Amino acid sequence: xxxxxxxxxxxxxxxxxxxxxxxxxxxxxxxxxxxxxxxxxxxxxxxxxxxxxxxxxxxxxxxxxxxxxxxxxxxxxxxxxxxxxxxxxxxxxxxxxxxxxxxxxxxxxxxxxxxxxxxxxxxxxxxxxxxxxxxxxxxxxxxxxxxxxxxxxxxxxxxxxxxxxxxxxxxxxxxxxxxxxxxxxxxxxxxxxxxxxxxxxxxxxxxxxxxxxxxxxxxxxxxxxxxxxxxxxxxxxxxxxxxxxxxxxxxxxxxxxxxxxxxxxxxxxxxxxxxxxxxxxxxxxxxxxxxxxxxxxxxxxxxxxxxxxxxxxxxxxxxxxxxxxxxxxxxxxxxxxxxxxxxxxxxxxxxxxxxxxxxxxxxxxxxxxxxxxxxxxxxxxxxxxxxxxxxxxxxxxxxxxxxxxxxxxxxxxxxxxxxxxxxxxxxxxxxxxxxxxxxxxxxxxxxxxxxxxxxxxxxxxx
Ligand SMILES: C[S@@+](CC[C@H](N)C(=O)[O-])C[C@H]1O[C@@H](n2cnc3c(N)ncnc32)[C@H](O)[C@@H]1O
Numbered sequence: 001x002x003x004x005x006x007x008x009x010x011x012x013x014x015x016x017x018x019x020x021x022x023x024x025x026x027x028x029x030x031x032x033x034x035x036x037x038x039x040x041x042x043x044x045x046x047x048x049x050x051x052x053x054x055x056x057x058x059x060x061x062x063x064x065x066x067x068x069x070x071x072x073x074x075x076x077x078x079x080x081x082x083x084x085x086x087x088x089x090x091x092x093x094x095x096x097x098x099x100x101x102x103x104x105x106x107x108x109x110x111x112x113x114x115x116x117x118x119x120x121x122x123x124x125x126x127x128x129x130x131x132x133x134x135x136x137x138x139x140x141x142x143x144x145x146x147x148x149x150x151x152x153x154x155x156x157x158x159x160x161x162x163x164x165x166x167x168x169x170x171x172x173x174x175x176x177x178x179x180x181x182x183x184x185x186x187x188x189x190x191x192x193x194x195x196x197x198x199x200x201x202x203x204x205x206x207x208x209x210x211x212x213x214x215x216x217x218x219x220x221x222x223x224x225x226x227x228x229x230x231x232x233x234x235x236x237x238x239x240x241x242x243x244x245x246x247x248x249x250x251x252x253x254x255x256x257x258x259x260x261x262x263x264x265x266x267x268x269x270x271x272x273x274x275x276x277x278x279x280x281x282x283x284x285x286x287x288x289x290x291x292x293x294x295x296x297x298x299x300x301x302x303x304x305x306x307x308x309x310x311x312x313x314x315x316x317x318x319x320x321x322x323x324x325x326x327x328x329x330x331x332x333x334x335x336x337x338x339x340x341x342x343x344x345x346x347x348x349x350x351x352x353x354x355x356x357x358x359x360x361x362x363x364x365x366x367x368x369x370x371x372x373x374x375x376x377x378x379x380x381x382x383x384x385x386x387x388x389x390x391x392x393x394x395x396x397x398x399x400x401x402x403x404x405x406x407x408x409x410x411x412x413x414x415x416x417x418x419x420x421x422x423x424x425x426x427x428x429x430x431x432x433x434x435x436x437x438x439x440x441x442x443x444x445x446x447x448x449x450x451x452x453x454x455x456x457x458x459x460x461x462x
């Protein structure tokens with residue numbers, strides 16, 4: 001059967017592709033179906049037809065897969081916050097391991113590398129310590145509300161429909177964050193609805209209220225509320241801040257970030273502290289970290305500990321090694337390893353993260369860590385140490401080819417590569433495989449109910 005765009009077809013789903021979509025072949029043509037899992041029989045609409053593959057969306061589940069479970073969340077299947085809630089957690093872990101294996105096999109042509117079963121997240125709900133909710137002038141309706149003339153179509157404060165910038169679901173409760181976050185979310189929505197200031201239009205770029213960013217410290221059970229607005233309206237934001245602070249003793253910080261630009265991101269030009277303290281304190285293992293409104297911090301605190309324990313084990317440190325921590329962010333891995341190494345040097349591009357890293361080392365009484373700020377591509381060639389061990393934790397895009405060459409020239413005995421993207425991990429390992437043996441890879445689940453996977457690879461110089 002030759003597939004055509006717009007066509008409705010019945011399909012038997014055989015596998016799952018990276019990105020979370022169901023996979024099958026129709027007359028040999030690779031076909032990716034949104035909203036389907038292996039062993040589903042679905043009625044699907046074909047939305048894209050290319051020479052090499054077709055894409056579609058499950059319209060109806062004709063016969064559900066035994067891997068399906070009833071999602072806890074009413075927005076599951078529509079919301080982009082998480083896309084796999086209807087998939088049994090053990091199978092999520094299995095598919096994540098499989099994605100890492102497939103990337104290593106097909107992209108890096110590394111077939112014999114042991115990829116261990118995915119380490120699960122300690123919590124599978126309420127695990128996120130940071131959530132960003134967007135404002136929109138009109139909420140995106142749920143399927144059951146379509147056709148109801150009386151349904152209220154007013155503003156939304158919530159999460160996006162996957163792949164869209166303007167379709168925002170008005171979320172009452174997100175299961176990925178602790179429940180107090182949901183109470184704060186509902187109170188902020190009530191306030192914004194009653195406020196004389198308009199919600200920011202995602203197409204018109206006019207209006208005031210833009211994002212609500214919630215951060216939670218697991219260690220202290222404290223919250224930071226960041227109100228992102230398009231300008232200053234002190235009376236409004238202080239009134240909201242006062243009402244939140246009097247309603248929730250655990251909110252210790254309320255910030256107002258001003259973002260005048262058009263980009264749909266919850267960061268801005270400057271921050272103002274409305275009430276409380278400017279940062280939260282969090283712990284990973286025995287270490288304390290100060291997190292300000294714009295600091296990068298792993299979003300699953302307990303998962304981060306599991307990840308860093310894997311990094312520590314794979315580093316094989318005995319106390320005598322010089323360690324280079326590339327893409328070190330706020331220095332969390334450097335600090336985690338400092339007690340097991342002679343010296344750790346971290347490199348990171350974002351100046352404020354480097355300032356956080358220095359402050360975090362100081363607060364933890366660590367005096368063998370130092371940090372260099374700048375683009376690694378530029379600063380790595382100027383390195384004046386010979387590292388025994390390199391930790392590499394790049395962003396999703398992986399490393400620039402020049403950086404890979406520089407690492408090969410630096411030639412440490414051991415490398416531990418931490419990655420949130422199996423495809424770029426495999427690409428970069430492929431570039432290093434002549435000089436380094438990939439001994440093993442440990443996937444770690446930091447993001448239950450999403451297809452995202454963190455993986456740690458252990459490399460030894462050949
Ligand atoms: C995945 S985060 C790793 C953070 C840290 N290792 C942790 O566990 O919290 C990647 C970091 O790389 C930094 N980064 C991205 N591109 C960079 C570059 N070209 N040079 C230096 N740092 C970069 C980002 O700012 C970010 O902090």
